[in-house]
Amino acid sequence: MPEGDTVWQAARRLHDALAGKVLTRSDFRVPRFATVDLTGRTVLDVTPRGKHLLARVEGGLTVHSHLRMDGSWKVFAPGQRWSGGPAHQIRVILGTADRTAVGYRLPVLEVLRTADEQRAVGHLGPDLLGPDWDAARALDNLRADPARPLGEALLDQRNLAGIGNVYKCELCFLLGVTPWLPVGELPADRAAQLPALARRLLEANRDRPVRRTTGVRGQDLFVYGRAPRPCLRCGTSVRVADQGDGSRDRPTYWCPTCQSGPTPRSGGLAGAGRRH
Numbered sequence: 001m002p003e004g005d006t007v008w009q010a011a012r013r014l015h016d017a018l019a020g021k022v023l024t025r026s027d028f029r030v031p032r033f034a035t036v037d038l039t040g041r042t043v044l045d046v047t048p049r050g051k052h053l054l055a056r057v058e059g060g061l062t063v064h065s066h067l068r069m070d071g072s073w074k075v076f077a078p079g080q081r082w083s084g085g086p087a088h089q090i091r092v093i094l095g096t097a098d099r100t101a102v103g104y105r106l107p108v109l110e111v112l113r114t115a116d117e118q119r120a121v122g123h124l125g126p127d128l129l130g131p132d133w134d135a136a137r138a139l140d141n142l143r144a145d146p147a148r149p150l151g152e153a154l155l156d157q158r159n160l161a162g163i164g165n166v167y168k169c170e171l172c173f174l175l176g177v178t179p180w181l182p183v184g185e186l187p188a189d190r191a192a193q194l195p196a197l198a199r200r201l202l203e204a205n206r207d208r209p210v211r212r213t214t215g216v217r218g219q220d221l222f223v224y225g226r227a228p229r230p231c232l233r234c235g236t237s238v239r240v241a242d243q244g245d246g247s248r249d250r251p252t253y254w255c256p257t258c259q260s261g262p263t264p265r266s267g268g269l270a271g272a273g274r275r276h
């Protein structure tokens with residue numbers, strides 16, 4: 001699942017390729033918008049909002065997309081071989097004289113009036129990489145449901161926008177608590193650090209091809225994807241168990257020594273290390 005930094009990179013690629021240029025090709029391959037034709041319109045900008053992408057075009061229209069699990073936007077030069085997947089996975093093609101942007105497998109793709117963008121993204125909390133970032137409001141949102149496990153609350157884009165499963169795990173590690181700790185039990189000093197820490201992680205990674213939270217090249221993440229290998233800080237075997245986000249379960253990693261708080265009773269999948 002893409003995190004806010006991935007979406008930010010995609011938005012910048014699209015912005016660099018399309019903004020300020022006139023569309024010479026417009027091909028929507030989803031039934032609802034198959035007749036939409038944006039050719040002749042100039043692309044104004046492409047902006048990330050949480051994990052949503054908003055491409056605004058002249059005439060007050062916005063192409064709204066979301067990558068979800070495996071959608072992607074690719075940009076190609078004329079004559080370049082398209083490499084984003086088989087043709088039947090293409091959902092939209094937007095071309096200018098010198099660049100073609102192709103959206104593959106986009107589970108969310110719609111054209112709406114720019115004035116109606118709030119309908120698509122208005123539910124989102126403060127955007128970690130956005131100009132509207134508001135740490136106090138993000139923290140208030142997270143704490144509004146004190147019994148909710150921290151990991152679930154962090155993934156809920158209505159609280160704050162931009163955190164995916166990788167940063168959820170890494171952030172809980174950096175805070176020294178398990179993702180199952182009820183938000184209301186997060187010590188005050190750590191709660192106060194949380195918004196700035198989350199923003200720092202995403203900002204530090206938005207220009208990087210490889211996601212890194214440790215500051216150490218070659219050992220990029222503290223716990224995510226590491227079970228049953230040793231925790232980078234203390235050497236304890238990292239564990240993994242599923243945690244829901246309201247819609248589906250996600251593999252969730254933690255170090256039983258560095259992180260305090262509840263863990264799932266059946267936690268620690270095979271090979272994920274010693275149990276308490």
Ligand SMILES: [Zn+2]
Pocket residue numbers: 231232233234235236255256257258259
């Ligand atoms: Zn550890």
